[in-house]
Amino acid sequence: MTRGRQLNRAAHTVRESGPDRGPEVGRPRPERRGHRRDIDPRRERVSFATRQARTLEDLGIYRCAAVADIAAERFGGHPYAARRGIDQLKRRGLVEEFSARGPKGGAFKVVHLTHAGRQEARIGRRDALDPDQRYWGGRAKAREASHEAGVYRAGRKECRRLEGEGATVKRVRCDSELKSAVAKAAEKARARSGREAAEQVKRAAAAALGVPVVDGKVTYPDLQIEYIDAEGHGGRVNVEVATGHYRGKDISAKLAAGFRMHAADGRAKRKIDLARLEGRGGGGGGGSRGEGGLLEL
Secondary structure, three states: OOHHHHHHHHHHHEEOOEOOEOOEEOOOOHHHHOOHHHHOOOOOOOOHHHHHHHHHHHHHHHOEEEHHHHHHHHOOOOHHHHHHHHHHHHHOOOEEEEEEEOOOOOEEEEEEEOHHHHHHHHHOOOOOOOOOOOOOOOOOOHHHHHHHHHHHHHHHHHHHHHHHOOOEEEEEEEHHHHHHHHHHHHHHHHHHHOHHHHHHHHHHHHHHOOOOEEOOEEOOOOEEEEEEOOOOOEEEEEEEEEOOOOOHHHHHHHHHOOOEEEEOOHHHHHHHHHHHHOOOOOOOOHHHHOOOOEOOO
């Protein structure tokens, strides 16, 4: 090897020290070996098995998710690692995969838990979660898969926001769980005391769960996140994913209820922005809680 080539090779493997890191001698440049997030010594390392366990947990809590979102959330944004992890879970009979179509008609892959996967997710539940956290298994309906994948994306976005503020997420409830809890309380009251009593109990049950009543009607979110903030106080965030098919008055009701609104497509985002500008979502904190963002699949 010539001296010139030796010098070039040394320059390639020696990096200057800086205020945030010491000298790194004889180590290849990070960008030549992979993504910086994988090799940054200051970043918490997550084992492959843990990434798979958190994938099962997410699918159990949110019912289903797009493969691309699982890659972003649980595999550091690496699609090949996510593909390997999901394929292993499929071979173990814990997850299944199918194709769905987004609001614009584009196809994408969705994964969900099998019933065996649901049991595995419950066993591997993190201690921080409420013991009553519910887990779901079974395939979502094809026509609902796109919306539910958007709910997962919105829910994880809200969880990251809360955790960034020092909060700890304790429980996540889907709309069907909230509706079931309220309906059971109301039905019990109806059987005991009649329809009028059932309506009163229904509103009281909704209020106890943090589900608002707007103009006498219980207004359910797509998702509710319970958390403990940095000061130890409990709180809830109601999350809604709107599509372009939502009517303006429906969006206004959600904003008035203080929901965190996320748009599944550009049309929905324009409707949300218009409702907010016109003040139709006022009175319930819609202006401050309505900023959720665009979730195009």
